[in-house]
Amino acid sequence: MSLPARLLDSIASAAVREGLADAVYTRLATPIGTLLVIQGERGVVRVGFEDEPADRLLAAVAARLGPRIVASDRELAHTRDVLSAYFEGEDQRLDLPVDLALVRSPFRRSALTTLRDEVGPGQVVTYGGLAAKVGHPRAARAIGSACATNPVPIIVPCHRVVPGSGGVGSYAGGPERKRRLLAHEDAVVPAGAASARTPRPTA
């Protein structure tokens, strides 16, 4: 039992119109599962995969932006359209405002900002390569942490960061989702130096 969708929509839209909402969220069905998208005044603040508990994600945003959080597909129609265009292959740029308010560390914030600005659809970069772009060439592990805790996956494309040793590496949404996103973008994942050195199994 819950309220009629029409009434919920009307309440949420009125809340946004009157400036009473600290954040708005929506759920979007995609080929990699239903995404939870939470957006504040300055941009998308959190994207969650369906296996992450929604109440925990919302509580984390409430602690940072405020507890006045409402749900509305209508108020996030533009965000939904841009994400849908990405998944349908119409426009892979994901041109949306992003708010990294949930990222406390300045290093992680700058790593994610650089990643978003410099690694476009279809491209990949290694952890070490992104570390170099951020200006800390030896900080590959810290880059790994920044990606692992990225609050806005897909839009901040941590799926494009792969290990230098080959393969797609780990991902908050699981390696299978990472593989599918990279395939969707027609990205070529390099075999990597380490795997190239591995002796071929004898037939």
Add this chain to the structure above:
Amino acid sequence: MSTIVLPPFWSLVEAHGDELLVHARRMAGAAHGEDVLQDALLRALRAYPQLRHAEHLRAWLYRVTTTTALDHLRARRREVLTDEPPVSVSEPEHYDDSFERLIGALPETARAALRLRFVEDLDYDRIAVRLGCSAVAARQRVSTALRTLRTQGIPT
């Protein structure tokens, strides 16, 4: 900044919205229930960050809905009777004052029943204990009092 952690507002709406709509309809009349609930939830949203604790949030939403329903009843009554401007919106903290003013003309037994139900947010079993009657009688007193408010309007 306070250190209390309030849950995301929409989780309250999802958890209690349907029962609050039932309450709003019972208080303001079926045709006005949705308007009253929308108004009540926007009032609640306005006050939400200022709450000093995160307990009894369901009871708090009931009180805001009750106050809003009574304001609607009063405003409607005025529209019918006079050309007076609409009543100003009361602050949630003062709901007790406006509530008392609104029920002031009812008999004391009716007022007591309404207070126990909507200010103290008791269920009918507890109201029965407080009033020294059966739960069925307690429910009747509350609904009779509400009907009186609705049909006779509220003197101001």
